[in-house]
Amino acid sequence: MAAELHVELVAADRSVWSGEATLVVARTTSGDIGVMPGHQPLLGVLESGPVTIRTSEGGTVVAAVHGGFISFADDKLSLLAEIAELADEIDVQRAERALERAKAAADAASERRAEVRLRAVAGH
Amino acid sequence: MGAQLRVYKRRIRSVTATKKITKAMEMIAASRIVKAQRQVAASTPYATELTRAVTAVATGSNTKHPLTTEAAAPARAAVLLLTSDRGLAGGYSSNAIKAADRLTERLRGEGKEVDTYIVGRKGVAYYSFRERKVADSWTGFTDSPSYANAKAVAAPLIEAVTKETAEGGVDELHIVYTEFVSMMTQNAVDNRMLPLSLEQAQEETAGKGEILPLFDFEPSAEDVLDALLPRYVESRVYNALLQAAASEHAARRRAMKSATDNAGELITSLTRLANAARQAEITQEISEIVGGSAALADANAGSDK
Numbered sequence: 001m002a003a004e005l006h007v008e009l010v011a012a013d014r015s016v017w018s019g020e021a022t023l024v025v026a027r028t029t030s031g032d033i034g035v036m037p038g039h040q041p042l043l044g045v046l047e048s049g050p051v052t053i054r055t056s057e058g059g060t061v062v063a064a065v066h067g068g069f070i071s072f073a074d075d076k077l078s079l080l081a082e083i084a085e086l087a088d089e090i091d092v093q094r095a096e097r098a099l100e101r102a103k104a105a106a107d108a109a110s111e112r113r114a115e116v117r118l119r120a121v122a123g124h
Numbered sequence: 125m126g127a128q129l130r131v132y133k134r135r136i137r138s139v140t141a142t143k144k145i146t147k148a149m150e151m152i153a154a155s156r157i158v159k160a161q162r163q164v165a166a167s168t169p170y171a172t173e174l175t176r177a178v179t180a181v182a183t184g185s186n187t188k189h190p191l192t193t194e195a196a197a198p199a200r201a202a203v204l205l206l207t208s209d210r211g212l213a214g215g216y217s218s219n220a221i222k223a224a225d226r227l228t229e230r231l232r233g234e235g236k237e238v239d240t241y242i243v244g245r246k247g248v249a250y251y252s253f254r255e256r257k258v259a260d261s262w263t264g265f266t267d268s269p270s271y272a273n274a275k276a277v278a279a280p281l282i283e284a285v286t287k288e289t290a291e292g293g294v295d296e297l298h299i300v301y302t303e304f305v306s307m308m309t310q311n312a313v314d315n316r317m318l319p320l321s322l323e324q325a326q327e328e329t330a331g332k333g334e335i336l337p338l339f340d341f342e343p344s345a346e347d348v349l350d351a352l353l354p355r356y357v358e359s360r361v362y363n364a365l366l367q368a369a370a371s372e373h374a375a376r377r378r379a380m381k382s383a384t385d386n387a388g389e390l391i392t393s394l395t396r397l398a399n400a401a402r403q404a405e406i407t408q409e410i411s412e413i414v415g416g417s418a419a420l421a422d423a424n425a426g427s428d429k
Contacts, residue, residue: 010169012271012362030343043177044342045351069352071177073337078173082271082355 003037004056005075009063011084017061023054024077026070033070041073048112050087050120051079062087064120066113083113087120095121126405132398136391143387149212150380153373157307160268160370164304167366171359178356180339181349182320194319198295200237202259202284203227203314204277204361206301206368207247209266214379216302216310216372217246223312224300231298239284239294243277243365259284269369274362281361282354285318295319297357301364302371308378310371317360318353 007024009017025034027049035042046068053061068081099114205224207217224247228238239259242248244266251258260280265273287293297318303311341348 008169008173010173012167012170012274012359013163014166015169028342029347033342041337041339042342043180043339043348045348069174069177069348069355070342071173071180071339073180073339078177080170080173080177080355082275082358 003075005035005037005039005072005077007053007077007079009051009053009065009079009084010081012082016063016081016084017053017086019053019061020056021053021061021077022056023052024079025052026065026079027051028070035070035072035077037075039072042070043072044070046070046079046081048116050116051084062120064090064113064117066116085117085120090117090121092118092121126401129398129401129405132394132401136394136398139387139390139394143384143391146380146383146387150377150384153377153380156267157370157373157377160366160373161304163268164363164366164370167359167363171363174352174356174359178320178349178352180337181341181345181352195289195295198234198236199289200239200294201231201296201298202239202241202281202294203231204241204281204297204299205243205247206299206364207242207244207250207266208368208372209245209263211246212379213372213376216375216379217244217250219312220300220302220368221247221250223314227298227300227314231296236296241277241281243368266365266369266372269362269365271358271362274358274365277365278354278358278361282357285357299360299364301368302375304367304370304374307374310374315364317357320353320356 004020004022005024007017007019007021008015023034023036025032026044027033027047028044029047030044033042033044046065048066049064051063051065053063055061063084063086065079065081066083068079068084071078071080095114095117099111099118102108102111102114203224205220207220211217224240228240231238240251240257241259242251242261243263245263248258248261248263262273262277281297284292284294285297289295296316298314298316300312300314303313305311
């Protein structure tokens with residue numbers, strides 16, 4: 001078994017997911033970044049986007065993360081987000097409705113949020 | 125039934141009704157404390173990780189950020205006071221208000237102007253009654269605050285901190301709230317949120333003697349700090365709101381418990397008085413009957429002759 005890293009995905013009001021992983025891909029303001037065990041300590045600002053966690057059991061966890069930070073040190077990775085939802089928690093119909101509403105209202109921020117949600121579900 | 129007895133009976137009825145209400149409030153508050161405590165616990169991982177990240181950037185880089193360095197001559201400070209929307213919570217709101225008054229006094233003594241921000245109807249009422257200036261206020265969510273509420277409260281504070289002092293910005297940010305220690309103990313405390321005192325932040329996170337690694341910042345230390353600090357303020361405000369909510373419920377539970385106990389005592393003593401009044405009434409009636417029959421007997425004895 002390859003080395004693994006411990007991931008904590010926490011939202012402002014709850015802990016969303018935690019476990020062991022072999023690879024985490026997240027979107028920072030300067031582009032997508034992949035973190036594997038043994039990566040150098042890192043602290044980055046996240047963009048609204050899907051986060052992919054490859055768990056050590058071989059599964060994949062996808063979460064929609066809206067703003068926040070990624071911090072990695074000593075094989076421990078924390079993803080801090082104001083809002084974070086796992087792909088299986090996302091209500092597709094609701095996100096689609098939100099997307100249409102946001103498009104109609106020309107609200108760029110909520111349009112982006114809804115798109116990220118849908119992308120996270122599709123990537124699952 | 126005699127007039128005296130009727131008065132007692134009426135008072136017992138009204139106190140019993142009051143006792144039922146306070147008992148219900150006590151139980152509602154007790155169940156809400158548990159929920160509030162759970163919320164505090166749920167928000168803790170985010171707060172700790174965030175504080176750790178802020179400490180890491182602030183210590184691990186030589187960045188000079190206006191939010192982490194103290195102004196040479198701080199001229200203005202913002203005070204955020206957290207009170208409750210509703211009363212019947214004992215000294216909960218007034219303790220927080222007193223703590224805020226003391227802090228304001230101290231800051232004025234140090235030659236700073238103080239802008240007050242208030243959460244909760246009780247605090248707003250106190251300040252408006254005394255015609256004191258309030259920079260901004262929020263009401264309606266002190267029972268169960270959400271993260272969105274914390275964001276709304278933090279937004280003008282962050283804006284005030286980032287503005288230049290000459291344009292009405294503030295150099296320091298203080299928060300006064302009621303810290304939840306246990307079910308029985310809640311303390312009104314004041315904390316300085318900004319500028320960040322690194323020693324304090326370090327104490328909070330690196331209590332286990334952990335040494336923070338040298339981080340690689342993405343995109344850069346300044347940008348990370350810029351993005352981190354507003355979130356840090358929001359998370360601190362959120363945590364304070366949640367603790368204040370838990371404290372409010374605990375204070376209300378305690379106040380209502382003693383109200384219920386007092387009502388019980390009052391009912392006991394009123395029942396005793398009512399019994400005494402009934403006894404007195406009976407005694408009086410008996411003596412009236414005895415006296416009446418004696419008088420009749422005397423009269424009859426007189427007429428027989």
